[in-house]
Amino acid sequence: MSSFTPSPLHGLILAGGASRRMQQDKAYLACCGEPQLLRTFHLVASHVDRCFVSVRHDQRDDPLRATFPQIVDQHDACGPAAGILAAQEQAPEAAWLVVACDMPLLDDNTLRTLSAARDPDADVTAFTSPVDGLPEPLCAIWEPSSRVPLRHAIERGEKSLRRVLDGLRIHRLIASDSEALFNANTPEDLSRILDSDRNA
Secondary structure, three states, X not given: OOOOXXXXXXXXXXXXXXXXXXXXXXXXXXXXXXXXXXXXXXXHHOOOOEEEEEEOHHHOOOOOHHHOOEEEOOOOOOOHHHHHXXXXXXXXXXXXXXXXXXXXXXXXXXXXXXXXXXXXOOOEEEEEOOOOOOEEEXXXXXXXXXXXXXXXXXXXXXOOHHHHHHOXXXXXXXXXXXXXXXXXXXXXXXXXXXXXXXXO
16 A cells, blocks of 8 residues: 655635726625635635635735735736745645636535545646636646746746646546536626526
């Protein structure tokens, strides 16, 4: 029997976006009677050792974000990649269950599936996106081995996590409920997703 012990698993809720396309702060969007950030934090926290919210410097004192343990971006204008790297550099020995705060249909079963299927020998364990068939970086487990490639990508000016994943070892999963991975980036996205949920 192997004596290998996986790295501890921490949680990171990505809430540092500017929400320009949504035209309002996505962290505050009402979902199931509470702000989306609060709902997502509670979902993720039950699957990890410790949980944090990723924020930009100018968001640290936001009333909602300030109620959570925070990790502040250290790279400007790099999007979600900056949040993940900041977390990895704060706790380089940990793996990070990373989730965007704009997935209104994300559920406990999806996160349980992800956690149970974690492959510490891969760089990232990720679901296959139901939209384009590519690995979904914003509901995924990023192992410590992904830190250096991610940092190098940011140093090259690469902001796309999908392109970062191209060079990593990915353990891919299929979500039993593909709608749980849908992102709400615009008011139209949010309306369509919630209408679909109500009519399911």
